[in-house]
Amino acid sequence: MPKFIGLIGYPLKHSISPYFQQAALDYYQLDIRYDAWETSPEELEFTVAKIREPQNLGANVTVPYKEAVLPLLDEVDDWANLIGAVNTIAKRDDRLTGFNTDAYGFIEALYKEKHFEPKGKRAVILGAGGAARAVSFALVQKKISSLTIVNRTLERANALADSLNSYTSDTSLKTKVNALPWQSLSSHKTFNHCQLIVNCTIIGTKYSSQEGQSPLSIEVIPRDILVYDLVYNPWPTPLLQLAQKAGANILGGLAMLVYQGAASFELWMGKEAPVDIMLKGARKILIGGEE
Ligand code: NAP
Numbered sequence: 001m002p003k004f005i006g007l008i009g010y011p012l013k014h015s016i017s018p019y020f021q022q023a024a025l026d027y028y029q030l031d032i033r034y035d036a037w038e039t040s041p042e043e044l045e046f047t048v049a050k051i052r053e054p055q056n057l058g059a060n061v062t063v064p065y066k067e068a069v070l071p072l073l074d075e076v077d078d079w080a081n082l083i084g085a086v087n088t089i090a091k092r093d094d095r096l097t098g099f100n101t102d103a104y105g106f107i108e109a110l111y112k113e114k115h116f117e118p119k120g121k122r123a124v125i126l127g128a129g130g131a132a133r134a135v136s137f138a139l140v141q142k143k144i145s146s147l148t149i150v151n152r153t154l155e156r157a158n159a160l161a162d163s164l165n166s167y168t169s170d171t172s173l174k175t176k177v178n179a180l181p182w183q184s185l186s187s188h189k190t191f192n193h194c195q196l197i198v199n200c201t202i203i204g205t206k207y208s209s210q211e212g213q214s215p216l217s218i219e220v221i222p223r224d225i226l227v228y229d230l231v232y233n234p235w236p237t238p239l240l241q242l243a244q245k246a247g248a249n250i251l252g253g254l255a256m257l258v259y260q261g262a263a264s265f266e267l268w269m270g271k272e273a274p275v276d277i278m279l280k281g282a283r284k285i286l287i288g289g290e291e
Contacts (some may be wrong), residue, residue: 005268006037006057008047009062013207014233016285017060017261023281024185024265047067048072051089051096058090058268063202066130074097081137082167083137085130088264099267102134105260107142113255116147117224118142122193125149127200128156131230140164146176187216191222199229204237214238222249232257233285258282
């Protein structure tokens with residue numbers, strides 16, 4: 001009898017996780033299937049409870065449930081609890097534990113793909129959902145000097161800024177954090193002296209209502225900055241196309257997706273993830289090539 005791991009989210013049509021996770025499971029010749037468990041909001045509790053059934057080993061959690069799953073779990077590890085978002089559920093002794101591997105995946109891709117050192121830099125984060133929370137805490141831990149959070153719903157950006165400020169006040173970390181309304185994205189001033197912009201919204205995602213959209217216009221994107229779009233499908237996203245035209249350096253979400261997925265694989269399997277195979281599988285399905 002095969003065992004199962006699932007991806008919980010809604011909708012899931014854009015997701016490529018099942019392809020590269022299955023490639024990793026097949027590499028070890030495991031009789032385990034990684035499936036997309038598309039789950040409407042009303043079904044979330046039921047889908048999470050189903051992980052307790054013996055054939056299921058765990059799950060990834062994606063948009064829009066990374067925050068909503070926390071109360072449905074038996075425990076949440078310290079880092080995921082601090083971030084307030086879970087993207088991986090592992091079953092241990094019949095107990096469901098939540099982890100966050102997005103922060104790790106984000107930083108790993110930043111270092112490996114761009115050799116970008118956040119320490120002492122200034123960044124603008126678009127979004128304040130689960131992914132933005134992971135990215136912001138990761139950058140604060142890496143001693144970024146300033147973070148500006150811009151979100152459509154300003155209260156959510158304020159709440160994230162408050163969490164980050166209370167975290168830094170309990171530690172020796174000194175990041176300056178502020179929140180701005182969405183309209184500030186149309187002003188150059190928002191990006192003055194910053195070296196990194198990270199899109200943590202769904203804008204630009206293939207098959208979504210925001211397909212073909214960019215959160216920024218070309219006029220406000222500074223030259224020689226790094227624009228990192230967490231959206232990985234399509235490649236390149238509308239934002240990255242504009243950023244490239246503006247003379248910026250660009251990074252898409254694919255490498256982060258694979259690194260966070262590799263960390264999830266290790267939590268479920270207790271084995272080293274075959275990262276190269278996962279990267280190759282993800283690039284093949286998304287870009288159609290071997291690169
Ligand atoms: P989430 O918790 O649902 O948050 C969604 C964010 O997008 C919120 O900030 C939301 O703003 C914003 N948003 C949605 N529609 C918008 C619109 N029409 N205009 C402006 N802002 C809008 O989702 P998430 O888990 O943080 O994921 C966010 C994105 O990151 C997704 O595209 C996801 O695929 C991507 N991601 C990629 C990776 C990777 O490994 N590459 C990992 C994690 C996430 P409001 O607060 O105003 O609703």
